[in-house]
Amino acid sequence: MARNTQVTADTAAPPVTSILARFVSSHPSRGWSDAVEREAHRTFYNWLGCAIGAAHHEAADAALSAVQLLEPAPQASVLGRRDKVDMGSAALVNGITSHTFDFDDTHLKTIIHPAGPVASAILALGERNGSSGRDLLDALVLGIDVACRIGNVMYPDHYDRGWHITGSTGMLGAAAGCARLLRLDEQQTAMALGIAASQPVGLREQFGTMTKPFHPGGAARAGLMSALLASKGFTASPRALEAPRGFVQVASDKRAWHEVTDELGQRFEISFNTYKPFACGIVIHPSIDACVQLKDKGVTPDQVERIELRVHSLVLELTGKKAPKDGLEAKFSVYHGCALGLMYGHAGEEEFSDAVVRDPRVIELRDKVRATVDDSIDEAAVHVAAVLKDGRRIEVQVEHAIGSMNNPLSNAQLEAKFHALVHPVLGQAKASEITHACWDLAALPDLRSLTALCRP
Amino acid sequence: MARNTQVTADTAAPPVTSILARFVSSHPSRGWSDAVEREAHRTFYNWLGCAIGAAHHEAADAALSAVQLLEPAPQASVLGRRDKVDMGSAALVNGITSHTFDFDDTHLKTIIHPAGPVASAILALGERNGSSGRDLLDALVLGIDVACRIGNVMYPDHYDRGWHITGSTGMLGAAAGCARLLRLDEQQTAMALGIAASQPVGLREQFGTMTKPFHPGGAARAGLMSALLASKGFTASPRALEAPRGFVQVASDKRAWHEVTDELGQRFEISFNTYKPFACGIVIHPSIDACVQLKDKGVTPDQVERIELRVHSLVLELTGKKAPKDGLEAKFSVYHGCALGLMYGHAGEEEFSDAVVRDPRVIELRDKVRATVDDSIDEAAVHVAAVLKDGRRIEVQVEHAIGSMNNPLSNAQLEAKFHALVHPVLGQAKASEITHACWDLAALPDLRSLTALCRP
Numbered sequence: 001m002a003r004n005t006q007v008t009a010d011t012a013a014p015p016v017t018s019i020l021a022r023f024v025s026s027h028p029s030r031g032w033s034d035a036v037e038r039e040a041h042r043t044f045y046n047w048l049g050c051a052i053g054a055a056h057h058e059a060a061d062a063a064l065s066a067v068q069l070l071e072p073a074p075q076a077s078v079l080g081r082r083d084k085v086d087m088g089s090a091a092l093v094n095g096i097t098s099h100t101f102d103f104d105d106t107h108l109k110t111i112i113h114p115a116g117p118v119a120s121a122i123l124a125l126g127e128r129n130g131s132s133g134r135d136l137l138d139a140l141v142l143g144i145d146v147a148c149r150i151g152n153v154m155y156p157d158h159y160d161r162g163w164h165i166t167g168s169t170g171m172l173g174a175a176a177g178c179a180r181l182l183r184l185d186e187q188q189t190a191m192a193l194g195i196a197a198s199q200p201v202g203l204r205e206q207f208g209t210m211t212k213p214f215h216p217g218g219a220a221r222a223g224l225m226s227a228l229l230a231s232k233g234f235t236a237s238p239r240a241l242e243a244p245r246g247f248v249q250v251a252s253d254k255r256a257w258h259e260v261t262d263e264l265g266q267r268f269e270i271s272f273n274t275y276k277p278f279a280c281g282i283v284i285h286p287s288i289d290a291c292v293q294l295k296d297k298g299v300t301p302d303q304v305e306r307i308e309l310r311v312h313s314l315v316l317e318l319t320g321k322k323a324p325k326d327g328l329e330a331k332f333s334v335y336h337g338c339a340l341g342l343m344y345g346h347a348g349e350e351e352f353s354d355a356v357v358r359d360p361r362v363i364e365l366r367d368k369v370r371a372t373v374d375d376s377i378d379e380a381a382v383h384v385a386a387v388l389k390d391g392r393r394i395e396v397q398v399e400h401a402i403g404s405m406n407n408p409l410s411n412a413q414l415e416a417k418f419h420a421l422v423h424p425v426l427g428q429a430k431a432s433e434i435t436h437a438c439w440d441l442a443a444l445p446d447l448r449s450l451t452a453l454c455r456p
Numbered sequence: 457m458a459r460n461t462q463v464t465a466d467t468a469a470p471p472v473t474s475i476l477a478r479f480v481s482s483h484p485s486r487g488w489s490d491a492v493e494r495e496a497h498r499t500f501y502n503w504l505g506c507a508i509g510a511a512h513h514e515a516a517d518a519a520l521s522a523v524q525l526l527e528p529a530p531q532a533s534v535l536g537r538r539d540k541v542d543m544g545s546a547a548l549v550n551g552i553t554s555h556t557f558d559f560d561d562t563h564l565k566t567i568i569h570p571a572g573p574v575a576s577a578i579l580a581l582g583e584r585n586g587s588s589g590r591d592l593l594d595a596l597v598l599g600i601d602v603a604c605r606i607g608n609v610m611y612p613d614h615y616d617r618g619w620h621i622t623g624s625t626g627m628l629g630a631a632a633g634c635a636r637l638l639r640l641d642e643q644q645t646a647m648a649l650g651i652a653a654s655q656p657v658g659l660r661e662q663f664g665t666m667t668k669p670f671h672p673g674g675a676a677r678a679g680l681m682s683a684l685l686a687s688k689g690f691t692a693s694p695r696a697l698e699a700p701r702g703f704v705q706v707a708s709d710k711r712a713w714h715e716v717t718d719e720l721g722q723r724f725e726i727s728f729n730t731y732k733p734f735a736c737g738i739v740i741h742p743s744i745d746a747c748v749q750l751k752d753k754g755v756t757p758d759q760v761e762r763i764e765l766r767v768h769s770l771v772l773e774l775t776g777k778k779a780p781k782d783g784l785e786a787k788f789s790v791y792h793g794c795a796l797g798l799m800y801g802h803a804g805e806e807e808f809s810d811a812v813v814r815d816p817r818v819i820e821l822r823d824k825v826r827a828t829v830d831d832s833i834d835e836a837a838v839h840v841a842a843v844l845k846d847g848r849r850i851e852v853q854v855e856h857a858i859g860s861m862n863n864p865l866s867n868a869q870l871e872a873k874f875h876a877l878v879h880p881v882l883g884q885a886k887a888s889e890i891t892h893a894c895w896d897l898a899a900l901p902d903l904r905s906l907t908a909l910c911r912p
Contacts, residue, residue, distance in 0.1 A: 058689070065688040066681065070542040073527035080573040162706035167654070195667050198623070199674060203654050203693075204701040211651050211692040214685075218655060225522065229670075232521040233514070236667040237659075245618035245660040 008253060009244035016248075016260040017197075017241040020149070021190035024142050024176045027265055029134065030442070032141065036268045037442070040137050043144070045438040046105055046275045046414055047098050047115035048079065052434075052454060053079025053349065053421030054100035063096050063217070076124040077451040080425045087124040091174070091224045095120035095212075095217030099166070101281040101349045102331045103421070107144075107272055108380065108405060110151035110165055111282065113264040114273065116216025117170025121224040122177040126447045131181055133444030136316035141270050143223075144175025146193070148269035150241065152259035159204075163251060167202030167215030167340035174223020174239075175230075182231050194236025195226035197247040207281075207318070208329045275414060277403040278347040280330070283315045284337040286382035286401040291341025293396045294386050301343055301365045303388045309371040310335065310383040318369055323366075327352040338384070339365040348420055380404060411439075426456055464709060465700035472704075472716040473653075473697040476605070477646035480598050480632045483721055485590065486898070488597060492724045493898070499600070501894040502561055502731045502870055503554050503571035504535065508890075508910060509805065509877030510556035511536025515666040519552050519673070532580040534879045534905040543580040547630070547680045551576035551673030552666075555622070557805045558787045559735040559877070562838065563600075563728055565860060566607035566621055567738065570729065572672025573626025574599035577680040578633040582903045589900030597726050599633025599679075602649070604725035606697065608715035610708035615660075619707060623658030623671030627698075630679020638687050650692025651682035653703040663737075663774070664785045670802075712767045731870060734803040736786070739771045739835060740793040742857040746840035747797025749852045757799055757821045759844045765827040766839040767792065767909040772827055779822075783808040794840070795821040804876055836860060861887055867895075882912055 030037065032334035054060055055078070064078060067089040078093050080314055087094065098104050099116045107114050122139045125131070147169045151158075159165045175196035179189040199222040230236075240246050278288050287309055295418035315334055321366055324330035330352050339362050340347040377383060378399075385395045400406035409417070415435060422431040434453050437444060444450060486493065510516055513532070520534060523545040530540035534549050541549065554560050555572045563570050578595040581587070601715050603625045606644050607614075615621045631652035635645040655678040658671035686692075696702050704711055734744050743765055771790055780786035796803040812818055833839060834855075841851045856862035865873070871891060878887040890909050893900060900906060 061692075062688045062690040063685065066690065069684050070544055071529035071531065072542070073529070075527065086528070088526055127796040162701035164654075193661070194665070195670065198620075198659050198662055198667055198671060199657050200654055203696065203703055203706055205693045205696055205699040205703075206650070206654055209650070210692050211690070211696075212652055214651065214692075215654060215688070228522040228525050229519065232518045233513075234518040234667070234670070235523065235665045237661045237665050240659065240661055240667075243661040247659055247661075250618035250659055321601070341796075380600045 005174060009247060010081065011244055012258050012259070013242035013255065015239065015242065016192055016257060017190050017239055019260060020146050020176065021193055022186050023264055023409050024146060024180050025184060025186045025189045027142060029138050031265070032268055036141065036271055039270050041439060041441055042275065042411065042414060043105055043115050044119055044140060044441060045418060047119045048438060049418035049421040050101060050104045051094050051098035052080035052425050055425050057097065057100045059100050059213060060093065060097045062210065063093050067093060076127045079452060079454045082247050082455055087128045088221050088225055090124035091121045091220035092217040094124065095220035096187050096213045099213035099216045101279045102281055103276050103349060103414040105273050105275050106282045107148045107151065107269060108274055109272055110148060110155040111159065111164045112151045113146055113216060114144040114147050114173060116166060117219035117223060118147060118173040118177045118280040120217065120220035123447065124182050125178050125181055125224055127451045128227060130446050130448055133147035133441040133447065135181055136447060137442055139177040139180040141268055142180050143173040144270045145268055146176035147173025149260050150248065153248055153256050154254055157254035158252035161184050162204050164202030164204050164206065164212065164215050165202065166358055167219040168200035168251065170216055170219030171196040171222040171226070173200050174220045175226040176384060178224045178227035179230065181191055182227055184227065184231055188230045189357060190238050191234065191236050192227040192230035194238060194240035195234060196227050196234070197240035200247065200251065207407060208332050227389040272405060274403055274405055275409050277409060277413070277417070278337070280337055280347065280351050281319050281332055281350040283379060284319050284334045285403060286380060286398040287311065287334050287384065288337045288347050289401040290382050290384035290396040290398045291338045292345050294384065294394060295342050295345050299342065299394055301361070304365070304368055305387045305389045307338055307369040308387060309338065309369060310374040310377055311371055312377050312379040313373045313375055314379050324357055326354045327357055330357045334371060335366045335369040338369045426454070466711055467697035469711065470484065470713050470717065471695065472713060473646050473695055475647055475716060476602050476632065477649055478642045479720055480602060480636050481640060481642045481645045483598060485594050487721070488724055489632055492597065492727055495726050495729055496597050497895060497897055498731065498867065498870060499561055499571050499726055499729050500575055500596060500897060501874060503575045504890065504894060505874035506557060506560045506876040507550050507554035508536035508881050510553040511881050512608065513553065513556045514557050515669060516549060516553045519549050523549060532583045533910055538911055544677050544681055546580035546790040547577045547676040548673040550580065551676035552669045553801045555669035555672045557735045558737055559732050559805060559904060561729050561731050562738045563604045563607065563725060564730055564869050565728055566611040567615065568604055568607045568625060569672060570603050570629060572622060573675035573679060574603060574633045575631040576673065576676035577630035579903065580636050581634050581637055581680055585661045586902050586904055589897040591637055592903060593898055595633035595636040597724055599637050600726045601724055602632035603629025605716050606704065606740060609704055609712050610710055613710035614708035618660050619656065620658030620660050620662065620668065620671050623675040624656035624707065626672055626675030627652040627678040629684070630676045631682040634680045634683035634687065638683055640683065640687055644686045646694050647690065647692050648683040650685035650694060650696035651685050651690060652679050653696035653764040656681070656703065656707065657849045664788050705888065709876055728861060730859055730861055731865050733865060733869070733873070734793070735805040735808050736793055736803065737775045737788055740775050740790045741859060742836060742838035742854040743767065743790050743840065744793045744797040744803050745857040746838050746852040746854045747794045748801050750840065750842050750850060751798050751801050753800065753850060755842050755850060757817070760821065760824055761843045761845045763794055763825045764841040764843060765794065765825060766830040766833055767827055768833050768835040769829045770835050772829060780813055782810045783813055785855060786813045790827060791822045791825040794825045810821045882910070
């Protein structure tokens with residue numbers, strides 16, 4: 001049986017596993033600009049609010065119930081709950097909750113939600129080991145750099161073929177962050193990345209189910225365990241990322257290796273991180289923003305004959321659910337998003353409740369939305385026209401939705417988002433205390449004082 | 457940005473996730489022939505010997521040290537050691553040890569080593585829950601059927617692109633087996649398969665490192681956790697295997713869906729399982745067998761000028777290491793295998809020790825082996841010629857190596873292999889007791905009496 005074993009193997013790839021291992025193990029603490037340091041704080045804070053906010057979601061309950069079958073040692077906190085579990089399980093559950101509302105951060109160049117896998121892993125490990133806030137921030141910046149740079153190498157091909165890139169690069173970011181936090185040397189860090197390379201977690205087919213948020217959680221756990229294994233001498237290929245049968249070539253036909261090395265240590269991918277104002281898939285945001293603007297122009301639901309959207313094909317591919325059955329599915333419905341924008345002027349987690357999704361007034365408005373594919377429009381943009389019953393046509397073009405790189409949330413807006421998520425779980429006093437601790441994270445001597453605040 | 461999102465999507469795939477879930481949850485206990493039942497016993501017994509045999513390998517020490525950082529509850533046994541750990545970690549570590557010597561079973565149609573992921577998961581769960589031997593055997597047959605049928609769907613393309621198929625189908629077999637053992641219904645079984653589908657574990661680049669045996673261990677753990685999550689109501693796509701963005705289409709261009717349904721419930725893939733006589737990569741076995749035959753014909757190392765091999769290209773691709781540095785690498789050296797066959801007449805784990813690999817007499821003989829690719833020869837065959845210093849040329853053609861489907865190990869040979877592996881770890885008395893328990897597994901009321909025998 002003769003057969004073609006791999007037509008597109010690239011045998012001349014640079015040693016990116018080693019390059020990243022050296023970078024992660026040797027880059028100086030806080031070796032970046034104030035802007036990068038600020039974004040690290042914002043990334044962590046936004047992630048923490050999302051994780052606490054979903055602490056009692058049914059996905060969290062189910063995951064925690066399964067984990068408790070292992071009778072885990074109380075090493076690390078399940079954020080927003082009284083439970084403590086082993087650090088691997090904490091990484092898993094906090095990774096799940098942080099992504100459950102689809103309200104977390106986005107590295108727009110790759111659609112990676114980088115904090116989920118990385119922060120979930122390093123906070124669990126750091127709490128267990130009593131690490132400092134400074135060490136956590138270093139691990140966060142470096143871990144996210146690794147995940148997003150590998151994402152840059154493979155995006156869009158890797159994503160297009162069906163990988164949920166958050167979990168299929170996140171295990172590398174989590175491994176890198178945990179290796180840094182454990183102060184592994186270059187060699188052991190390469191092994192941690194290598195072990196993690198065998199464990200991508202995530203398929204796009206899972207969108208709309210609990211397994212979507214499982215992906216960053218599973219990647220967090222896999223990366224953490226990879227670093228622990230490496231710290232005990234477990235071995236992997238030192239070319240696990242770049243070899244012809246290594247992760248990148250197995251999982252992507254695009255292999256832009258230069259993305260690993262371009263300005264490494266000078267440009268940090270966390271600089272390009274963004275935070276969602278709306279609790280749903282990022283590609284819906286321009287449409288919601290546009291419908292909020294229609295509302296601001298005085299358009300009301302009862303005036304509307306129909307809403308016409310022109311969007312990139314990816315928007316409908318990812319979020320084309322016309323009749324979502326529940327809140328989870330509604331996060332992947334651009335039609336529902338438009339209805340929320342026009343009806344409420346915002347789209348937080350409450351607006352993705354099953355009750356709102358099944359509200360006849362929302363359904364009526366949702367059914368008036370027509371979407372047309374136009375690939376001359378950017379994925380992050382939208383053209384919306386409201387055709388009114390009186391014959392008027394009111395148009396809105398959104399090039400940079402609120403929350404995007406060009407129109408980012410302010411710290412005050414992030415705080416408002418955090419408080420809305422955390423109040424129902426921990427109350428206002430703790431939400432404020434956590435907020436202060438997070439903005440001052442670089443000076444925190446021991447992460448356990450922070451995680452203690454995250455318990456009811 | 458216009459782009460091709462997936463050229464080869466198959467939107468008409470049959471609902472194989474549901475089909476397999478129904479099969480696993482509803483097929484009658486012991487609903488197969490005596491021959492299948494016999495192979496289930498042989499598969500389990502062979503796997504157990506491999507796992508116990510490697511209990512003190514440095515890979516086991518490293519993995520267990522890492523796992524112990526989680527302070528695991530003593531739920532399930534690390535086979536061949538005194539340690540007990542949580543059932544997820546037991547699945548991981550036993551999966552690692554069972555594959556560490558590369559001495560375990562092989563489903564030759566796909567080169568899947570199916571017991572590693574499946575048996576490691578179901579024994580850990582079954583020990584924890586006090587399941588019977590009968591229930592374990594049912595879970596083993598059905599779990600292996602799921603993993604190998606999905607392997608048949610994707611092989612060879614999936615393997616050729618670089619996936620270590622044992623771990624990238626094994627999570628499905630482990631999930632299926634654990635779902636069966638937990639008596640999950642069809643719906644929950646589909647969710648278990650769906651959650652597992654997002655967690656393939658394994659890259660061929662890792663061959664020759666500890667991460668190779670990590671793959672079945674990681675897949676065992678992932679499958680077990682997927683079943684536990686499903687049992688608590690965690691959800692996944694009910695089309696996670698077959699959808700355009702589901703596992704099979706993401707990970708393979710070959711999608712022979714009929715392999716799932718052909719004679720489902722009548723033909724069992726465990727029937728095609730084989731057991732290795734030699735402690736190394738399966739594609740080397742014909743070459744070792746041929747060199748053993750040369751020895752039997754009276755050829756001695758000092759007579760040899762050179763050994764000429766003609767093999768399929770895959771043999772050199774997988775096992776072309778000319779100068780292996782240590783025992784692990786030697787398992788991927790057809791050159792080393794030939795030297796062992798001619799020098800010792802066998803090639804057990806001892807012959808892959810670092811000492812033997814560095815023995816100057818072995819190196820001298822290894823260096824006399826020349827390999828030529830000939831893709832008209834089957835992957836499972838070899839042509840070997842010994843060219844002697846006196847000018848004679850002695851040829852051996854092996855079509856069906858010992859241990860292959862057409863030339864299987866007898867139960868007595870399996871026992872000899874088991875005892876050689878287990879004596880150094882547990883002694884002869886326990887090895888004999890375990891042997892009796894395994895041949896009588898269908899009648900065992902509680903697996904804990906078996907796992908107790910596997911502790912020193």
